[in-house]
Amino acid sequence: MNASLIWLIFRKELTDLFRDRKTVIGAFVIPIAVIPAIFFLVSVSMSGVEEDARANVSLVILGDVEQPLGQRLLQTEGVKRLQPDDPLASLHEGEVRAIVTIPDDLERHLRQNGSEQIRVRYDAANDKSVYAYDLIQRVIADYEQEVVAERLQAAGLEPSVIHPLELVEESVASEAKMTGKLLSGIVPLMLILSLATGGIAAATDLVAGEKERGTMEALISAPVPAGSILTAKLLTVMVMSGISSVAALVSSSLIIQVGPFSANDGGFALGFLGIGSILLLVLILLLLAAMFAGLELAISTWAKTFKEAQTYMTPVLFAAMVPSYMMLPLVPADIPLLYYVLPIFNGSALCKEIFFGEVQPLHVVCTLLSSLVYVAAVIWLAAALFRREKLLIH
């Protein structure tokens, strides 16, 4: 191994790759354009549902609407009164969110210290209908409280007599943590996917491509140790992966900032991570990048042709995707220890902890050590394949 030779080959590989539109598109355009686009579509459709649920609470109010409760419901923000021919059918179709029946002499009964039933029909399977039900419940509860207060006053009692306990609710999740929760799901997925995809074009080109074009033979006939060639190529693939994941990180951070999630945080989405977390994140991403690069180079070396290499790269994508998707619904507390030593799972799980702000030293040690083992194994494999004489068969 010779540092200046590695540097020479590395520089040449990058120059060569950056002159290739395919590789540049693969490394930049996919993370910068496609990933945020997906992100955006998902979030827009998610918040679209929520917004619509808030803005259009179409209710059917049966009975005497002129009574105070009816008026309150109608004055609630977002509520619209519909009067379809068949309210129940409309509720099933989702056109009406809920049907409220107000008894005709509700007000009179209440004045006489009586009680009444208010029937609310809604569709528990429809999120928007559930939202409408919650809203109605709140309006009714508020109204009930007022009625109770009036009755107590009439009896010369304080409201606290029947409310000896008051619940004071306070979420300890800071805004940073809320952002982290959101990011901990999506960002590791995107980072790991872009690490895997970012290097594929380069790895395919750098060995299988060179073999096919005959330049590999020229390269290995020069007085350059095979280890230096492979190291330079490995670094090149890692750089392409790294660029790709940085692009994904920046673009998703921007999208979180300007997108529909922006209500959650004002500043740069990653601002909440401490320097230690960022360093750990960089370290684990480097290890993952090295592992993907080694794996992709091994595949590219093993393949007989460029086309064959491209075909064999597809499983790498799955190997990256499956663990990241499996990790998506989990919170750090739910992640089994085993995951911190399985390849790709480990990095994905640790990323999650970092974004959650709940990094556990044992998990860090497991992840880093197991990752090092995997990196060493794939690089050893790539080197063994690279030194075979079969390298030259095509």
Add this chain to the structure above:
Amino acid sequence: MIELDSVTKRFERLTAVERVSLQIQSGEVLGLLGENGAGKTTLMRMMATILTPTEGEIVINGFSVRHQQVEVRRQIGILFGGEIGLYNRLTARENIAYFGQLYGIAPDRLARRIEELSEMLEMQDYLDRRVGGFSRGMKQKVAIARVLVHDPQIVLLDEPTTGLDVGAASIFRALIRQMKAAGKTILFSSHHMGEIEKLCDRVAIMHCGRLCYEGTLPRLRAMYGFTDLDELFLQVLEKEGER
């Protein structure tokens, strides 16, 4: 000087080169003849340390291909047949310079060497253009310049004239004569005899991995009594087939 001593190369079951012994002196041009699949490329790859002999030894200017690979590689410039082996997205100059740097040539010497080669091969007009758009003949010239950039003592040319136009072929012949005069050892392979006649002092004919004739052209002619070289080549092969 190249010394081959009973060199054999087997790929799994196939024996591509079998017990070939041969010596090529400095200042000599040897023509290596043989049909496709005869083992010419495999033999040259072993000389260039790209493949390791299964048996036997090859010594290049005193360095063993088994034990002194880096030294051997410094002695050798090898031009491959088949794919030309240039980086299409780099310019001609960048391609040549990259290999010059891999051989550790100092920058100013390298720049001078590239000028010299491009003048010799008449490629100044396209030296700074990307190789991707070149014709086969232009690429072949760049490849030759790349092979010669470190001024190797030993030049292995695997079917070098394939794809060269008439003009380029004559430039190429002049270059070989010049290298011969400079005392280089040159091995030149081909599957037809015509090219070899113009340049080579001696010929070696390979068939199915074995060396079946080795000697000067006049001696070959005397042995077989033919004057047409391609005819002669076929006769040797036929005789080899009978054995």
